[in-house]
Amino acid sequence: MTEIAAPMTATHSFHTSVEAEKRLRARYAAEQRFKIYGILAIAVACLMLVVLLFTITREGMTAFWQTAIRLEVTIDPAKIDPKGTRNPADFDRAAFQDVIHEALYTRFPQAEGRIARKELRGLISPVAGVFLAKEVGDDAAMLGRTIQVWIPASDAINQIEKGRIDRNEEEANRPINDRQLAWFDQLKKDGDSGPIFNSTFFTSSDSNYPELAGLFGAVVGSVLTLIVTLSLALPIGIATAVYLEEFAPKNRLTDLIEVNINNLAAVPSIVFGLLGLAVFLQFFGLPRSSPLVGGMVIALMSLPTIIISARAALKAVPPSIREAALGMGASRLQTVAHHVLPLAMPGILTGTIIAMAHALGETAPLLMVGMNAFVTSAPSGFLDSASVLPVQVYIWADAPERGFVELTSAAIMVLLVFLVAMNGTAIWLRKKFERRW
């Protein structure tokens, strides 16, 4: 009897033996490990996003303020207004810098001799005169007066003050020597140095000097480019989607169009740049670097995205709407124009805004059509030379001065704010007009 019962006991069963429990534990451990791999993968992706946003913000935050030095500047009419007309148009723009230098020499009388004075001038921005000129501006009454003004410090001082350059570094390894540092500390002790809001960043255009470089021109360029893109891509995209979804007969031409749209969606962006260069610039002779050409190239690029999302929105409108309209005697075009399209519009607009957000961040094709032009004033029309936000990021990332690192990061922050705003609008639109049939 025991011989028969023995295999039946729990300890000896294939599924319950010690080995079996070991196997089971191993399987459960493998299960846990697999799950952890998945969590790790997500963690890696999220961590990268956090690190990216964190480093950009850390680098970029400091660009919003600027170290400045307060000086008592005498606006000497003999220098500023050599013609004596008191007309701001006749002012000698270059003389403002000299006036500031004079003020600096008066502030530090101990700095004598050519070398000492040269070092002294190294404290302030070599383009400080531009700021003073703006301050004095068109107010001729300032002439002859002595005023207190905040003058931007040089890039080296600015970076030391922000801790980007280590002031404890050996003297030979930093752009500012001990004597200059002592002068600057003196200014700080007297309360004549401190941070001011970097309004230049938002009001001026590109420059070779970090303290004079701003984003305004690039923002205007981006807006102009997006206007061209939107006014081309939206009507053409909607028209194509309406035709393919509502009117097109099932034939070879329609198939060819669909295949083309799907393929264009996957063509690398730089190839669109080559198209723009060869066709718009070289063949049609349109102006290089202009928002018109940039916008046209980006419009061709974003067309597939807009068409695909517009078709999805049109498809979501139930056929009963169309049938009701047709039943009431409306023509097919009237059905689409009066009923289907208005109902699909929120969906189409959502897709379009997302496509425009992508277009705003597009860089490579715009480099091909020369939108990396060095533009020191905001473009005033669609045919002017212009730069756009992402291209400005690219240009500044290439600039050798240390001050451009924080400007690049700040420009990225502005770009990301625009993108978040656009995508946020799209999500809001979708939430608000979402409709279940």
Place this chain on the structure above:
Amino acid sequence: MSASVTVALILLLSLIGFWMGRSRAVAVSGGRIASLHSVPNYYGSFVAIWAGLPALVLVLFWLALKFPVTEALVLAGLDVDTIRAWGQQMLPPQDLAQLMERLAAGGSDLLSDNQKQLLLINIRNIAAGQSQYVNPDVLGILKPAAAHYSTLLSLANWSLFAISAVLAVGGLVYTRARISPDLRARNGVEKVVNALLIVCSLIAIFTTLGIVLSLLFESVRFFARVSPVEFLFGTHWSPQTALRADQAGSSGAFGAVPLFSGTLLIAVVAMMVAGPVGLLSAIYLSEYAPRGVRNTVKPVLEILAGIPTVVYGFFAILTVAPVIRDVGSLLGLSVSSNSALAAGVVMGVMIVPFVSSLSDDVINAVPQSLRDGSLGLGATRSETVRQVILPAALPGIVGAFLLAISRAIGETMIVVMAAGMAAKITANPLEAVTTVTVQIAALLVGDQEFDSAKTLSAFALGLVLFFATLLLNVVALRVVQKYREKYD
């Protein structure tokens, strides 16, 4: 008369046409609107379309052809003496000698494309009143040509204005006269709108055609100088061609294999990051994650996809490359400051959401019955995933990976900013390599000559890039479609 004024005039006439057509329709109906074939607004639109559309099409054509035609006319109108005098001032000695020979021979095609462009830029600058950009010695020589150019342009502008005004008014008057209760205005309008819709849909085909033709056209010109065999199989890439014939050390070599290998290396590194991370996160999200986690993680991954590539490029040079270099030197490895690893890793991060969302779709398309069957037999979730779901979803995942590789190959800004410029064949990701897109950008950004092998080589590279990505996409879509059909 500028084109914008002309367009404004046409639009104004078209608007007037709308009102005239509408009121005319109401008038001919004799107070009984129902006797009209269409609603009065359609009569208005009918007139407006025929007043505006032909003139607008004309303006569009003219805008496209204005510069090519006038420039060709100006060049054709230059006499031999002007060309000789200009050449003596502007051309390097060797080109000048060649020009003189051709002048003596009395041929028709005297200048090369490059020289023509230079001449045209001079003429355009003088005509635009920007003589400060022009060599003062040439100023006097080209003044007549510039005057000719301005005359032609203003003549063209005025004649366009006049012709489109006549067209618009003619269209308006003619169609307005045709209005009667029997005129099928709605059908007429709808026919035109339908045609416009078709024209808009054809733009997708024209874009593809434009890409293929422009790339092919320029590539053929390139291959006339450099043999395709050397381009596709040569191992030495150094596109600096000599500006002068006597210049040393820059003969120009166009062997693109180092670029292909560099592109591949960076794409492989990117896929090593994006493949596992994207696939595993897709599996976790679709098979394990509770609803709440899924709803928060997916948008986060989408943010990753929405960040512009230029930002990733800056991130690579600002953060990732220094970290990799520091880790490398800690381990005693020499890492290039723009290593393929840094560019590849960052590109991988960029592609993660792409791989993840495509894989997610594919995994979700596996029928629930397969999962239930496997779990019912006692398999754990991970065993189900590895032994049932992944084999079933394999074609779709392969397709997703192919699409991701095509993305990686075509990506430009990350590599332009973070990868190197030196063409080198290596499989070591710690060294700097260059890619096809980096070279295209480097060759075409900034001032270029229009006709040198150096500039044209960028188009040949673009052609290779276009067809490589096209092939990958077509294969990937086929694979995915086959797979979809299996479970539909």
